[in-house]
Amino acid sequence: MDISVTVNGETRTRSVEARRTLADFLRDDLDLTGTHVGCEHGVCGACTVLVDGRAVRSCLMLAVQAAGREVTTVEGLAPDGALGPLQQAMADSHSFQCGFCTPGFVMQATAFLTDHPDAGEREIREALSGNICRCTGYQSIIDGVLLAAQRSRQA
Amino acid sequence: MAQIAAQRYTGASVKRSEDPRILTGGGRYVDDIKLPGMLHAAFVRSPLAHGRVLAVDASAARALTGVVAVYTGADLAEMTIPGQDPLFAMMASGGPAPEYTLLATDKVRFVGDPVAIVVAESRYLAEDGCELVEVDYADLPPVASAATALDAGSPPLFANLDDNIIGPHTRTEYGDVAGTFKNADRVEEFHIDIHRHQNVPMEGRGIVASHDPETGIMTVHAATQSVHVTRLGIAMRLGMDAAKVRVLAGDIGGSFGLKIGASREEIAVAAASRALGRPVKWTEDRGENLAASGHAREESFDVRAAVSEDGDLLGLDVRMVIDIGAYPVMGTMVPGIVQAMMPGPYKMAALGFESTAVATNKASYVAYRGPWASETFVRERILDLLARDLGLDPLEIRLRNVAPRTDPPLMMVTGRPLVGVTTKESLERVAQLIDIPAFRRRQAQAREQGRYLGIGLATFIEGAPGPRSPGGPGEGPMGIEHMRLWLSEDGILTLYTGQMPHGQSHQTTLAQIAADEFGVPFEQVRVVVGDSDAVPFGLTGGSRSATMTGGVALHGARQLKGKVLDAAAQLIEASAADLEIVDGQVQVVGDPDTAIPVGEVARQAAAGRLGDDVGTRLEVQAQFDGGEGGWSGGTHCAIVEVDVETGIVTVERYVAAEDCGALINPAVVEGQIRGGIAQGIGAVLLERSAYDADGNYQSATFMDYLLPTACEIPRFEIEHLETVPTDADVNFRGVGEGGMIVAPPTVVNAIEDALSPFGVRIYEQHLPPARILELIEEANAG
């Protein structure tokens, strides 16, 4: 099937099989390899992207279902190469180690902070509990999100 | 920009060089590699725990459009050299070596055992192809437990062995074991089980192999802890000259011991690429990762403890059985380390240790963060059980038995000096941080309201790298670490290391050390990893890099600095002894007017203007043997609440007093500690690689193998003792494994304390909610 998807502000047209997941479409057809695939059955959250502004798991959505929609991937958060405010706060907090879960956390936290700029630690932990990190024990990630929220309130 | 504390990068939480790329999607993991003409592989895997392979019919798969090739186990046996798992072969520990083929041919030996590889134009098509490969199996009785494997009548997994005993049965005695037990006030006996669980990096294994038929060069993009070990493994099993195998690695999505060298699947992919003359990619999916990448820890212990009425632990007599799963990789090497570490930081004067390793129809035993960790679990669990029986507090029994720091240091009964070990200090520090008497009051009040709180303590030491042993071999505690250091004409100091970071932040920490020692800004240091043609031999693992690689970076930078100063002496017309490098400029000490950029020195050398002694390239090959080495260690303490109606355990507070010497980068150190503790908490409360009685794997999805999330892991309080170094320069030690080693006994001890009103005694490591309620019921029943 031929589909057109707006990805990070740019309309991309490709022909895909119906069974192709949005994650594979982004990674293999568009070479946007920042979106990672960690379990392919909807548990780990590594493949989280924004579709029409809401966080979704791109392994649980078909590429054909994204036709006509706006998809934002981690590459779309800092198109000029600089870090966005959340990414900067995460770097400042040493949030991550191996980096594999990172894009999923960044996207989920981006969506969450947009709606909950005043969130506290407990809410952030719950909001990110669908994303699995095997390296950090989470504290540094939570601290990064808290720092970003604090900076956005001061800004 | 890096922040400098006290004019030094070392010791400061310098921002990670790795972060800009990983936070923007710019990381390059093996599955991100895309080569022209690249094909995709998937494996046909055994649905049976134990079975005979009667026939493999790949004709329908080969006929599927998009499938390029199918190689069965028999095909691959023709395409490769017979042999053992490369890691097992490299670290051969003696004992019987089973004979088996790269992929299964005559038999399958666990659920997930690879039987054939399908190579196709896409992974989707490769998986379609796998479904069309028809394998005719005949069931064999599964050997699904160590107990079955120990039975001489159990069906042998391997035709060349008479039974399923793989590791040689050994017994070693240190000190006067018989006398100690004979004279002890009491001897207590325990059976302790450690359950099977596994690494589960967020990125599974993976490889892109690309064999160039014209040059005969095999280029491999790998997810590995060592490009060189992978290179040797592939060369070994493909019958290639190792010089014709180049292994590259980019970012790696975690490993925790799993990705050492070349696994069976990865070798098969390389063989397929060679046969096809095209690049072939295999990305392990989560189902494969959980079922077939390897598991760890399934061990059991029968322990006798000799104690005095006062609570002196006089000696242990330990019998260990380790279930190494189907194929020997790492399992047979573990008991020796468990044995050496069994005394921990304690004074015990006698140890008897015997071990048996058995093969079973389960996934192979692989290294997982602190592979020998069961010694700490067994020892710290027993100390609490003994304390209860003797009416002692868990803190008291530990303080009583811990080895004091003496000069010369006390020796572990197994032979290594406890030099610089601060277990006692860490126990005292944790007790201060927690205020145990105040907790006991709160615990008593909570119990009156039907709430069950508990506190648990545990200590550990980790040979990271371990001490230099008197009378030991001339090499240091962990062999030799190599590094090449080069100052280029743009003033960049480049470090080539065989370390293969997969989350450890080496590109930051090694640059911190080298920048300080050499005298350039942090941003002017580049750390090159992941190319077997460019970096020296090395391996990231065993918590070795802080001391070994940090040390070689420091000594190498010092060596190269000497060379640069010698060269600069010709340009500045001063004695090298009067020169310094400050902020990337060579100058007469204290005289910025004389400064020239280090890059200028390199340029002059490259132009051949500095003579033959300097040469044209400012480069050194450095080595480090670990110096005096030393131990890492510490004490952890958890406070938990157990919901006795549901069995749910909540970790309310977790405090650690750690000692890894000087911190290179405190944020990196604490990240390692926290991550390890989280894995330990996961092991106790959530994670189990479960098989049923017939050897069917039960945990092949993330809905069954449960990793902890941000809601199950508490905030951690970590203190550092930073003990006086044994080496004035290289005073940092490893922290990669301690958290994972000590968290399980810490949490289990806390749970037992919480359940003490019920009389619960715990002899196992995995305590899911259902098991908590069973323990209460069993204790009530008597």
Added chain:
Amino acid sequence: MKLPSVEYEAPATVAEAVGLLAEHQDEASVLAGGQSLIPLLALRLARPAVLVDINGVAELSGISQANGSQANGSQANGSLAIGATTREYMAEESAQVAQAVPLLAAALPLIGHEAIRNRGTIGGSLAHADPAAELPAVARALDAEFVVRSAAETRVIAAADWFEGYLATARRPDELLTEVRFPMAPPGTGAAFEEVARRHGDFAIVGLAAQLTLNDGVISDARLAFSGVADVPVRARDAEDLLKGQRPSSELFAEAARAATAAIDPPADLHGSSEYRKKVAAALVRRGLKAATGNAQGTGNAHERQHS
């Protein structure tokens, strides 16, 4: 772990959708939010020939109030009709749901995680009928009604008849679930969804949908349904009968817990034995009734949960 080859249809109307179902019958799978179906495809445990994707059927999404006149018994107060493809987050954010169907509002935040609820649909979860899921227990507790349409007819199926077995419902292959009607809670009603899960956001080992209506301090209506104790959500009728006409007390709730768990025989799995599930179920009844009472009295916390 890649999906098998499959045909794909994306109808724009219910009529088109049921036409496709009539054509393909049990060769077709209806794709709504996909949060359960796509994993089954990825694991190659589901092998439909055709996916009928109803996400583009605008008329299937939305929340509206139906008056009580056409309804019988449980729907006497009127009901909230929720279109099958209404996403879980929409219902979670709906003030109408919070006000009219507090039990549903209590259960929604417990479904998976935010990213799941952003795609997952009310109808999808109920048509998938996983007995461990929250919404089936809510529907069963409240006697929700399921509206299904085929090319030939529209049927309304009671919750008691909807859940037929593990992942099995009364929907025929040519029918499409279009709407679920949840009875609106009468005044004095408090609800709670209690569950014990291994981790935050997991399918519960056992869950309990609990709703009490108090009239002058006396329980006039009680509704209890378990998830995770059988192949379908299980209503605890004996306990409900025992509660009605009584004043709330911990002794009463303990008695209700015994009654509610006397008849259940939960399955065992990796996460808990049958006996364990029974014990947890009893604890959840005690806790759920306490929380629901608090909410009915306006003193509780509707989102209380066991494991957080």
